Structures are given as C-alpha cells and as structure tokens.
Amino acid sequence: MTVTTGGAQPRESISPEELAVWRMLQRLQVRVTRVLETDLLVAHDLALASYDVLSRLAEAPGRRLRMNDLAERVLLSRSGLTRLIDRLQRDGLVAREACADDARGLFAVLTDAGAARLAEATPTYLSGIRAQILDVLDATELRQVAAMLAKLLPEDEQSGRPGRPGQPC
Template identity: 80%
Template sequence: MLQRAQVRITRHLEADLLARHDLALASYDVLTQLAEAPGRRLRMNDLADRVLLSRSGLTRLIDRLQRDGLVNREACESDARGLFAVLTDAGAARQAEATPTYLAGVRAQVLNVFTGEELTQARHMLTKLLTSSQDPRA
C-alpha cells in the first residue's frame, strides 16, 4: 500500500512538472538539492545519495541537465577523481519557476488529504521508519 501511494503521488507530481516546466521529478529534485547546497554545488557522490539515484543514473541525469544548460560539472581541487555538480543561473531560475507547481502538487496530493492531527501522526510514523531502518547499501 505504501508503494502504491508513493507511486501515485510521484506520478501526479511528475506529470505537473513535465506539463508546466518540461522538467522530470528527478531533475527537479537534483536542481532543488543543488539550490539548497552551499555555493549551489555538491560532489556527485553526495548528490547521488541525496536524490536516491545510483551513481551511473545520476551521471546520465546530469548529462541531460548539462546539455540543457541547467547544471555544470567542475573538477574537485582536493580530489582529482572527484567532480562537483554546480547549478547554473538558468538551472536556479528553472527550479524557482517549478517550485510553486511542485508545492501545489504536494499540497493537493498529500497535505489537503489529511487533517492536521493525521499529518502529525504521519510525520511521526515516517520519522520512525527512517530512523529505524537499515540502509541496504551499508
């Protein structure tokens, strides 16, 4: 049931983002993580962990975002093998334009469905799941 709800919600969010901003949900997530990061940049490994993608999946997504001028890659000075994903001004603008659509979708698909008390209970339950679960990659 949890998986079905998650899939339904993400499908609605993605459909809205694609229709209004030509932006997939995973792309919006990457742009948002970079927008919130210091200097609008994150190491690729850290970004992959934050957006729950494999490193190869993130590499392909960053390739597309870079082709669209939304993200750049920069070498890491302290680690010759490391790369940063860096949000461009165009990427920041696209993320800012898409955020109201994303938030409206979250409101419609989740927040407006539950009472305040139910949302508090859900937050507690989800927090418990997140803090008690083992990371399968560990």
C-alpha cells in the same frame, strides 16, 4: 494468509492487514510520484528526478555537491545520476566542476539558468504535494504521519541528506 519470502517453509509471515498497509504505501508513493512527474513535465518540461537534483543543489552550500553526495540525496545510482547530470548540463541547468583537492572528484553545480528553472517549477511541485497529501490530512493527522515515518526511517535519512557530512573532495 501467510506471505513467504521463498522456499517451502516461511521465513517470515505477515498478516493480510500488514500486507495491505505495505501495498498502500507502495501505491501512494507511485501515485504521488506520477502526479508530480506529469505536472512538472506538462508545465515546465522538467522531469521529477531533474527537479529533485536542481532542488538539492539549490539547498547545498554554494549550490554545489559532490556527485557521490548528490546521488545519495536523490536516491539514484551513480551511473543514473551521471546520465541525468549529462542532460541537465546540455540544457545549461547544471555545470560540472573539478575538485581542486582530487583530480577524480567532481561537483555538480547549479547554474543561474538552473536556479531560474527551479524557481519556475517549484510552485507546481508544491501545489502537487499539497493537493496529493497535505490538503487531504488535517494538522493532527499530519503530525501522526510524521511521527510514524520518523519511527520507520533512521534519523540520518529523515532529511534526505547523507548521514555523513559531505567531504571537500
């Protein structure tokens, strides 16, 4: 089987086994995401993307990040992040803060209510990851998967943080 990227002549081809691996990766990502999303919504009325934003802010110095840096870390477009931050702000979980050095710059800041909601939801999130991935793999397999993923992801993307340091504003 030859899988083409378009046109009559194949520019690239991959074997059926290679295609199967790609599709399994896609299905795994979708399945785990759906389970985490459902668990968080049912138990905490918190979408997975919202959990991710709260988590990234909690990890940041001062519990705040520039909107551009936050968008890179949570893999959302700037407009998608803006809409999500609007909802989180309405719920009192995040605040926006102007940048003193740049009138156009904005920070997203985790509120105390956001930190509390994150603390409530984190055991559910971690339990989902454990059930879907960590409990299925033994220690050796987990190290092998980590090594394979490290080979596939550039080093600056492995932590989910942007490759460049955050700018003040």
